[in-house]
Amino acid sequence: MADAKRELIERLQKDILQLEGYRPPEAGRRGVLGLGPLETAFPNGVFPQHSVHELVCANSEQAAASGGLVSGILSMLMQKSGVCVWIGRERRLFAPALAAFGIAPHQVIFISLHKDKDTLWVMEEALKCSGLTAVVCELREMDFKQSRRFQLAVENSRVTGFVLRNTKDKLSSTACAARWQVRSLPSADMNGLPGLGFLRWQVDLLKVRNGHTGSWQLEWQDGHFVPAEEILISEERQVG
Amino acid sequence: MQKRYMAIWFRHLLTDGLARRRPELKDLPFVLAAPVKNKIIITASSPTAEREGAFTGMAAADARAASGDLVVVDEVPGQAAKLLRLIGLGCIRYTPMVSIDLPDGLLLDISGCTHLWGGEREYLKEIVLKLRAAGFDARAAIADTMGTAWAVARFAQKRPIIASGEQAAAITGLPPAALRLEPEPLERLQKLGFRNIGPLLATAPQALRRRFGQELLLRIDQALGRTEEYRELLVPPVPYSERLPCLEPIRTAPAIEIAIKKLLEMLCLRLQNEGKGVRKAILKCHRIDGRKVQVSITTAKGSHSISHLMRLFELQISKIEPALGIELFVLEAPRVEDMETVQEQLWAEAKGLADTALAELLDRIAGKVGPEAIRRYLPSENHWPERSVKLASTLTEEPQTAWPELPRPIRLLQKPEAIEVMALVPDHPPKQFVHIGKRHQVAKADGPERIGREWWRDKGEHRDYYVIEDSEGQRYWVFRSGHYDGGDAQWYLHGYFA
Numbered sequence: 001m002a003d004a005k006r007e008l009i010e011r012l013q014k015d016i017l018q019l020e021g022y023r024p025p026e027a028g029r030r031g032v033l034g035l036g037p038l039e040t041a042f043p044n045g046v047f048p049q050h051s052v053h054e055l056v057c058a059n060s061e062q063a064a065a066s067g068g069l070v071s072g073i074l075s076m077l078m079q080k081s082g083v084c085v086w087i088g089r090e091r092r093l094f095a096p097a098l099a100a101f102g103i104a105p106h107q108v109i110f111i112s113l114h115k116d117k118d119t120l121w122v123m124e125e126a127l128k129c130s131g132l133t134a135v136v137c138e139l140r141e142m143d144f145k146q147s148r149r150f151q152l153a154v155e156n157s158r159v160t161g162f163v164l165r166n167t168k169d170k171l172s173s174t175a176c177a178a179r180w181q182v183r184s185l186p187s188a189d190m191n192g193l194p195g196l197g198f199l200r201w202q203v204d205l206l207k208v209r210n211g212h213t214g215s216w217q218l219e220w221q222d223g224h225f226v227p228a229e230e231i232l233i234s235e236e237r238q239v240g
Numbered sequence: 241m242q243k244r245y246m247a248i249w250f251r252h253l254l255t256d257g258l259a260r261r262r263p264e265l266k267d268l269p270f271v272l273a274a275p276v277k278n279k280i281i282i283t284a285s286s287p288t289a290e291r292e293g294a295f296t297g298m299a300a301a302d303a304r305a306a307s308g309d310l311v312v313v314d315e316v317p318g319q320a321a322k323l324l325r326l327i328g329l330g331c332i333r334y335t336p337m338v339s340i341d342l343p344d345g346l347l348l349d350i351s352g353c354t355h356l357w358g359g360e361r362e363y364l365k366e367i368v369l370k371l372r373a374a375g376f377d378a379r380a381a382i383a384d385t386m387g388t389a390w391a392v393a394r395f396a397q398k399r400p401i402i403a404s405g406e407q408a409a410a411i412t413g414l415p416p417a418a419l420r421l422e423p424e425p426l427e428r429l430q431k432l433g434f435r436n437i438g439p440l441l442a443t444a445p446q447a448l449r450r451r452f453g454q455e456l457l458l459r460i461d462q463a464l465g466r467t468e469e470y471r472e473l474l475v476p477p478v479p480y481s482e483r484l485p486c487l488e489p490i491r492t493a494p495a496i497e498i499a500i501k502k503l504l505e506m507l508c509l510r511l512q513n514e515g516k517g518v519r520k521a522i523l524k525c526h527r528i529d530g531r532k533v534q535v536s537i538t539t540a541k542g543s544h545s546i547s548h549l550m551r552l553f554e555l556q557i558s559k560i561e562p563a564l565g566i567e568l569f570v571l572e573a574p575r576v577e578d579m580e581t582v583q584e585q586l587w588a589e590a591k592g593l594a595d596t597a598l599a600e601l602l603d604r605i606a607g608k609v610g611p612e613a614i615r616r617y618l619p620s621e622n623h624w625p626e627r628s629v630k631l632a633s634t635l636t637e638e639p640q641t642a643w644p645e646l647p648r649p650i651r652l653l654q655k656p657e658a659i660e661v662m663a664l665v666p667d668h669p670p671k672q673f674v675h676i677g678k679r680h681q682v683a684k685a686d687g688p689e690r691i692g693r694e695w696w697r698d699k700g701e702h703r704d705y706y707v708i709e710d711s712e713g714q715r716y717w718v719f720r721s722g723h724y725d726g727g728d729a730q731w732y733l734h735g736y737f738a
Contacts, residue, residue, distance in 0.1 A: 068738020
């Protein structure tokens with residue numbers, strides 16, 4: 001009796017997930033993007049591509065780190081021919097840097113806007129456009145209603161959305177699939193060699209719909225996210 | 241009805257055209273020249289230059305030697321056809337059937353047109369005077385056939401109007417060149433002593449065909465009117481423009497929307513048939529108070545999709561002020577381009593930048609916030625960071641060079657911000673720096689990467705860039721402007737790494 005009930009509940013949960021846009025990978029296609037440990041936190045172990053992700057950044061340094069994480073994910077999403085729209089406040093993003101993340105910078109269309117109202121409008125229009133792979137936008141404030149509109153737009157067009165929220169204030173709740181926070185970490189010591197190591201971040205998944213929150217330390221190495229925990233422990237020992 | 245034709249000959253078409261564009265050349269002896277087999281050969285010569293002995297076909301150097309103040313201008317290929325087309329379009333007011341006769345003439349079918357000007361003489365006078373007033377040295381003749389009119393315009397000394405049926409008499413005294421022949425048979429005719437056309441008309445056609453080919457007989461027949469001659473007519477371009485007059489003045493937004501939709505349906509039908517797409521469209525609204533309001537849209541890629549253009553106009557409707565009402569809508573498309581027909585795809589794939597949906601999205605965004613907000617970057621062959629990218633001119637333009645692989649910050653400050661630093665050793669990365677009141681201890685650093693200033697563009701110091709990481713793990717791109725020993729070396733923060 002209990003088994004039958006559990007089975008029923010599991011099936012219902014799967015149905016709900018499908019209704020919310022989380023589809024299991026299609027037959028014959030790998031659903032795994034190659035994001036390493038980040039994927040495990042999401043339902044079915046698949047990074048939700050057809051939803052909106054929110055990245056919280058309190059200052060310029062965090063915004064740069066968030067930009068790095070988004071660029072890394074974008075390089076997996078865009079593969080060769082994908083096109084991305086990046087909506088920014090000022091012309092801050094430096095296109096040549098994207099090449100280091102495996103993105104062809106000429107496949108990214110930059111839109112610079114000053115008013116949040118325009119940004120919201122452009123973001124929603126871009127999310128509705130199925131010819132795009134992903135849309136990234138930098139915003140100050142976004143309310144629940146607006147995030148819900150974004151989510152509805154991507155459910156039809158199957159575009160991935162990223163919202164970088166540059167705000168220090170208390171965050172209101174949104175309908176985004178996940179809320180991330182990225183901070184830079186000191187890069188690993190390369191056996192006493194001078195200079196900087198690989199880019200390293202503290203990635204926190206603060207909120208996630210139907211999944212488990214988590215916290216990782218990641219490194220960007222030759223086009224892949226690699227967990228960086230072991231190295232850090234040895235470093236801490238040295239410090240101690 | 242008897243056909244009548246008029247031939248116009250421009251004796252100095254190219255030089256007259258140039259003198260019209262550059263009036264300072266008018267009184268100077270000048271020639272147009274083009275390189276032929278390593279030699280600059282005169283292709284057209286102005287009347288003043290001809291008087292000084294510079295003729296078409298001469299080497300420009302020889303002509304210069306003969307006349308000291310000769311001006312030699314490079315010839316633009318295709319200029320004659322362009323000029324003749326423009327003059328021909330102007331001549332459409334005299335007859336609807338105008339054709340271009342390269343290299344230096346026009347042929348007009350004037351049957352039934354001359355009485356409107358009070359007879360053939362007045363008609364001819366009107367056209368020739370008008371052309372001469374415009375600066376073209378023109379001669380014209382009227383005859384029953386194109387061949388005779390052509391011959392008389394170029395070779396006859398007087399009597400430019402040949403009465404109906406008198407072609408043979410008119411061309412008898414003219415040289416064989418008046419028959420529009422190729423140089424080769426013309427040369428043979430001259431060798432055999434045919435000084436004018438008269439003896440040719442008296443010779444048996446069989447004998448002529450055997451010696452000079454079929455072409456001579458054809459030209460004689462055409463001149464005399466024994467065979468018909470057809471030419472391609474000049475068709476003036478019809479502007480892409482649609483009108484919609486309204487019975488009642490229109491004042492509301494939904495009504496304006498309906499009007500635009502109707503106009504677009506008419507315009508797009510024509511565009512679809514011709515395989516063209518709109519790049520720019522202007523909607524002019526004539527109000528009953530006599531004012532005119534207009535809005536315009538532009539697209540990144542030619543489009544004849546009603547729904548897409550409608551969406552672009554929808555964003556503009558709020559800018560139309562109807563006041564008391566609009567009584568006439570005019571939709572014009574001043575810029576159209578050829579569209580490539582795309583086969584519909586069975587499987588939706590990522591089409592990249594050539595995707596129509598993407599072009600339509602960018603049009604909408606440009607319509608809402610302005611086209612200057614949208615940018616796409618291509619690598620530029622400059623090391624100076626501010627100039628290392630250039631804007632792409634079109635949506636599908638591909639980079640010519642590879643993107644640089646040196647470490648570059650993901651966020652670059654528009655203007656480098658000055659920082660205070662402390663460095664232990666000269667010419668080393670700083671040990672700590674202060675930016676907006678916050679002190680950062682530098683843990684690791686890479687560099688320097690020296691980027692020299694482009695001296696041919698602006699003056700100033702070079703920059704030594706360092707990638708530095710502070711104790712909290714945040715990475716910055718800083719540079720020292722100039723050498724260390726100068727004493728006034730200033731440090732700047734220029735970007736943030738991820």
